[in-house]
Amino acid sequence: MSRTTQENDHGVVIAPNVSPNYDTSSWEPNRSVNEPRYREPKQEVEKKLSRAAFGLILIIALLLTGCGSGSKSSQDPPPPPPPPPQSQNFVSITFDDGYQSTYDNGLPIFDKVGMKYTWYIISTFPDTDPFFATWAEVLDVSKRPNAEIGNHTQTHNGVTQPDGTIKFLTMLDAADLESETFGAQQDFIAKGITPTTLAYPYGDYDMTPGNTWPPLPFSQQTVEQAVKKAGLMGARTTDFCLPNPSTPPDCGYVEAGSNPFALQAFETNQNGTQTSLADIQYWTSPALPGTTDTTRRWTIIAFHSVDNGADSDSVSSELLQSMVDYFIAKKIRVVSMTEGLNILGLNGQTFNGNAVPAVRPNRASTSRN
Numbered sequence: 417m418s419r420t421t422q423e424n425d426h427g428v429v430i431a432p433n434v435s436p437n438y439d440t441s442s443w444e445p446n447r448s449v450n451e452p453r454y455r456e457p458k459q460e461v462e463k464k465l466s467r468a469a470f471g472l473i474l475i476i477a478l479l480l481t482g483c484g485s486g487s488k489s490s491q492d493p494p495p496p497p498p499p500p501p502q503s504q505n506f507v508s509i510t511f512d513d514g515y516q517s518t519y520d521n522g523l524p525i526f527d528k529v530g531m532k533y534t535w536y537i538i539s540t541f542p543d544t545d546p547f548f549a550t551w552a553e554v555l556d557v558s559k560r561p562n563a564e565i566g567n568h569t570q571t572h573n574g575v576t577q578p579d580g581t582i583k584f585l586t587m588l589d590a591a592d593l594e595s596e597t598f599g600a601q602q603d604f605i606a607k608g609i610t611p612t613t614l615a616y617p618y619g620d621y622d623m624t625p626g627n628t629w630p631p632l633p634f635s636q637q638t639v640e641q642a643v644k645k646a647g648l649m650g651a652r653t654t655d656f657c658l659p660n661p662s663t664p665p666d667c668g669y670v671e672a673g674s675n676p677f678a679l680q681a682f683e684t685n686q687n688g689t690q691t692s693l694a695d696i697q698y699w700t701s702p703a704l705p706g707t708t709d710t711t712r713r714w715t716i717i718a719f720h721s722v723d724n725g726a727d728s729d730s731v732s733s734e735l736l737q738s739m740v741d742y743f744i745a746k747k748i749r750v751v752s753m754t755e756g757l758n759i760l761g762l763n764g765q766t767f768n769g770n771a772v773p774a775v776r777p778n779r780a781s782t783s784r785n
Contacts, residue, residue: 674760
């Protein structure tokens with residue numbers, strides 16, 4: 417046997433030159449030869465167990481506090497309630513006459529956010545007067561994805577009546593009525609624009625207050641028949657409704673089953689009073705999310721020039737901006753006139769006179785559009 421080894425009393429070979437840094441108490445002379453000859457020192461085992469215990473405690477602490485785990489602490493506030501469902505009702509914004517100020521000061525506010533609008537143009541006015549937009553500008557607007565052009569007749573040449581109202585289409589003979597409706601439509605088509613709706617100048621049509629009431633059968637309504645013959649889907653009027661202090665008025669709205677050639681609207685700046693944002697909020701309240709008013713499905717508002725109050729028809733760009741901001745904040749749905757007709761399934765080309773009973777507007781002053 418080598419001099420560097422020796423046997424103990426049991427005949428097991430042992431190594432006498434044990435490292436001085438190793439704990440010799442771990443030596444087990446009775447261990448089987450097939451088992452490891454050495455075991456880790458007790459101090460090393462205790463260190464490893466201590467580190468493992470610390471890691472486990474850290475993981476448990478992280479889970480409890482939600483750090484790194486994606487879970488929320490019991491101290492977090494509860495989630496907010498879901499928003500009310502979007503109303504099935506909606507709003508349309510229209511501008512009449514084709515003023516230059518509307519093009520310069522009004523339409524860009526809507527274009528910036530992609531909000532829909534319909535611009536009604538008098539077909540013989542572009543390129544004739546600096547107060548009105550040019551055909552190049554009208555065509556420019558017609559190509560914008562959020563805009564559409566509407567028919568506002570050829571001349572808009574109304575006549576003031578003894579009672580102060582202004583009439584136009586209802587005073588024309590058949591030939592002139594055709595020129596103002598069908599002829600105007602052809603003017604637009606020649607420019608590459610095909611309007612789908614018309615706005616009655618001065619709100620004057622066969623069902624206008626002061627004309628025959630109850631209205632004549634549809635087959636005898638010469639103005640509406642002329643609009644249908646021109647190939648239009650519908651026509652907007654401006655039957656003004658007196659304010660109601662508690663609820664939106666009964667008239668001024670469109671519902672499913674309405675006459676597509678008698679689309680009532682709220683005209684701004686009536687009765688010598690400038691329209692305010694509060695007025696617009698009042699008119700459009702049926703379109704707020706969560707409302708289910710089926711008789712006030714569609715709110716249409718008629719504006720004219722945007723000269724910042726320079727004349728009685730004008731509104732300010734600040735009012736329009738506030739209105740747009742309000743619609744966005746309140747998530748009010750805004751559509752074009754064509755979209756409104758499609759949503760409610762209204763189409764003048766298939767209309768045969770069957771409509772929900774009309775509410776006679778209680779307009780107290782003449783329309784100026």
